[in-house]
Amino acid sequence: MTQVGEGHETSADADGPVMTFGAPTVGEILAERYQLEEHVNDDSAGRQVWRGVDVILRRPVAVVLRYPGGDSATEMLQAAVDASRVIHPNLVGVYDAIDEATRAYVVREWVDGESLREMVSQEGPLDPARATTIAHAIADALAAVHATGMVHGNVHPGTTLIADDGRVVLADARADSADSTEKDIRSVGGLLYYSLTAHWPHTEVGRSAIPDAVRDGSGNPAAPRQIRAGVPAYLDDLTMDLLDKRVQAPQADALAAELARLDAAADDDYEDVGPLRFTQSNATSEPAKNNSKIIVGVAALVVIAIIGLVFGIRAITSSNSSSTKTTQSTAGGAPSGDSSSATEAPAANPKKIPLTASMVRIVDPPKGDRMDTGQAANTVDNDPDTAWTTQRFKQPNFGTRKPGMGVLINLGTPRNLAEVRVETSSPGATMDIRWGTTDPGDSSAGDGQIMKSYQKLGDDSEGKSDGTNRVFSVFNPDQKYQYVLVFLTQLPPADDGNGGYKVSVNKIEVYGY
Structure with missing residues (x-):
């Protein structure tokens, strides 16, 4: 059931009590x-x-x-x-x-x-194409509102409703003197950010009960591509530009047209979508901001060309080079080749991060019996004779009681990570890697919160392994992680001949820099 009316937190009604007596009744x-x-x-x-x-x-x-x-x-x-x-x-x-x-x-x-807020909170972040379609519909609605000279003032995941027939509608206009058409447009960026990450950027688009955006040390929101894999670069740039008050906001009709173009390109994986057209259409109103971005871009291309020329000449004239330099592997390995150049430092090799029993625990979502609590230590003790062995289940997907189980790793401090290696007792287990910003507590409630807030890394990270060893290289090199969850979603047939489904996780290793 949709939560009609739920939107931005506001102090507009703080001057008087709200429904304190004389409450309406069913049938009235x-x-x-x-x-x-x-x-x-x-x-x-x-x-x-x-x-x-x-x-x-x-x-x-x-x-x-x-x-x-x-x-x-x-x-x-x-x-x-x-x-x-x-x-x-x-x-x-x-x-x-x-x-x-x-x-x-x-x-x-x-x-x-249901509202967009309900949809994302229950199902997790949306795929980019769905997020684009929803933002396009809301931008179209705002174009109609702004054309009359009015402001909506309450664009929010709680007021963005998705009907059972697929129609997307905007509800609960609540504009006051502090609202503006620009704020409406910035909020479309907020909808995109929420759809892609399940977070709502408070500073940029308004206070809400929804968790704030993931932020770096300077307080800037992390881009969706830094939080999850699979977000097209164009959509990522559009979202962050809409949230960045240093970048001029487009008019609603221009944004709607741009999103329509992007919506149509989603079927082709956003190929050949070209530059941000609304940026060009607004260039006459604030040329300094847009021209500065163009100048910086051109300057960057010139610098890259010069650097490429210099290194090209060096490569041609060098008489001592005997091998071709390889690029860094997806798992974070260092490149090989000539390391004598004073201008290039070799990439660091990822190192195994020591894990202790105090750094890991079992996550058993609500409705789980939590009988495996304490066994996580067996996955990091370097003892081949110990393991975390799941209970025996009648179905491979843990039945209807829970979506899976996993091992939560707290590294103690944010780290740049390269990969996670998992060894199981038998092949066929389905698992993925997830991450979050906190451990809400070793309890059913805490595990439930993890299921709602943690994000899966990598669109293709979930799948049955071919053997008993699995390597996940799904981490963003520009981001640091402290809380990582190895999560089992499907079990292989038990290998003890007694029927049912279960598996043992023998070893978990984390490699980083």
Whole structure:
């Protein structure tokens, strides 16, 4: 069920109590027309959201109630009146706005489906094509709103609704004097960032109960490509430019056109999408910002060309070179060849990071019996006779009780990583590598939080191994990791002849720099 009305946290209604008494009841009919059927939730401003029915037209409606009405509800009602004037397939229709002094309420279209916030929190980050489609729909809706001279003011994963029929709609306009068309556009960047990472950048687009963006030591948000694999460079650049206030925000119609072009290219894996066209269309309004980016880009190309020429001449004229230099492997190995050049330092070889029993623990998601607690130490003790052996299951995917089990590794401090090596007792286990920013605690609740917040690394990292040894080289070299989860999602048939499915994880090794 969609959580209609959930959006940015706001202080707009902090000047008065919200629904502290006189609460509506199931079956009550408002304005002799709108019958309340179910209390869905309270939105971020404290308003009650109900599912109801228009008894005259016999259609489902959403009813958003606020106590008290009168002057304190003027902003809410005015936003609803403004929204009702814009008809667009990607905007929730507003039917009525009523002030009864003791309480005020807005009646609008009911959307069967779920919010983007619910979708991502339950299923994890979206694939890039789906994220692009959703952002395109919201940009189209904003173009219609901005064309009337109005601002939406509440673009958020909680107000972005995905209907069961696939329609994407924007709900709950809540603009005030602090909002602007630019803020709406930046929030589309926030939707892209959330869709791709399951995080919402608070500083850039507004405070929310959703976890903040992953940030570096300077407080800047990490790009989606630094958080997960498989995000096209073009989509990554577009997302970060929309969030960067140093880069001029495009108009809504220009952004919608750009996303339409990107949406169409998604079927071809975003090939040949070309430059950001809306950047060019806005060049007349702030030429300094856009021209500076072009100048920097051209200068960078010139420098690269000069460096390439110099090293090309050196390679041709060198009489001592006897072998061709190899490139660094995907696992992080150092290049071989001539290392005598004072201008080039050889890449460091990844080294095994010592792991102790205190650095690992079993993650058993909610509904698990947690009977394997303590066995994680057997995977890092360098003893071939010990292992973490799972319980025996009737199904290879752990049944319906949980999505899998794993070993959480806390390296103690953020490290640049090259690979994780896993040795199992038999082939056929399906596993992946995930990462997060904290360990919420060795408990069912903590493990449940890990399942919601940890991100899988690498689109192709999950798959059955051909043998008993598996090497994962899925780490971003520009990012540091402290919490890494080796997660089993499917078990092979038990090798003891007693039926069922289970496996032993004999050894886990982590290599880094």
